[in-house]
Amino acid sequence: VMVWLRRCTHYLFIVVVAVNSTLLTINAGDYIFYTDWAWTSFVVFSISQTLMLTVGACYYLTFTGVPGTATYYALIMTVYTWIAKGAWFALGYPYDFIVTPVWLPSAMLLDLAYWATKKNKHSLILFGGVLVGMSLPLFNMVNLITVADPLETAFKYPRPTLPPYMTPIEPQVGKFYNSPVALGAGAGAVLACTFAALGCKLTTWTYRWMA
Numbered sequence: 001v002m003v004w005l006r007r008c009t010h011y012l013f014i015v016v017v018a019v020n021s022t023l024l025t026i027n028a029g030d031y032i033f034y035t036d037w038a039w040t041s042f043v044v045f046s047i048s049q050t051l052m053l054t055v056g057a058c059y060y061l062t063f064t065g066v067p068g069t070a071t072y073y074a075l076i077m078t079v080y081t082w083i084a085k086g087a088w089f090a091l092g093y094p095y096d097f098i099v100t101p102v103w104l105p106s107a108m109l110l111d112l113a114y115w116a117t118k119k120n121k122h123s124l125i126l127f128g129g130v131l132v133g134m135s136l137p138l139f140n141m142v143n144l145i146t147v148a149d150p151l152e153t154a155f156k157y158p159r160p161t162l163p164p165y166m167t168p169i170e171p172q173v174g175k176f177y178n179s180p181v182a183l184g185a186g187a188g189a190v191l192a193c194t195f196a197a198l199g200c201k202l203t204t205w206t207y208r209w210m211a
Helices: 002-025 035-064 069-090 103-116 121-146 150-156 180-210
Strands: none
Touching: 002 035, 002 069, 002 180, 035 069, 035 103, 035 121, 035 180, 069 103, 103 121, 121 180
């Protein structure tokens, strides 16, 4: 009974974490609409995606103990996102760009760190976390390059006039040193280690709850 209870809890966790990861990253391409804040939004979205991928992938990886499951988890997130964005497109939301599977290569690096260090959990947290944190903003920029031109989108889908409190402030040139990838990678590399540790801890907690 306890084995099945543990398994059911595990699968419930996977569904909850994967669905929430997808919901938190579903608008990750939307920085294209925030023309005034594109770089700032890019950094924020890159970090949020990095953290959600890391916590779920590390949990799945350490629970199964099988290198490769982090990539499988990223595939789940990718498919969920494709389905959700497809549904939004069907409802008339102006998604006229493709969504690249930005999580897959970063998750592969996570698997590689786990496999190369012979399933060492602390190496996974440190090396894997840094690798994901530094790589995802780079892949996310590839995602940005593939989306439609923001001006073309703005003319095609004009926005209603914003109320004063919603009006974007003019961006400060050079505030982020014109390198959102570097800023996202720097912050992501630090924060992803913390979330990798959290993902590993979830495995411990799952076993303790079900013991």
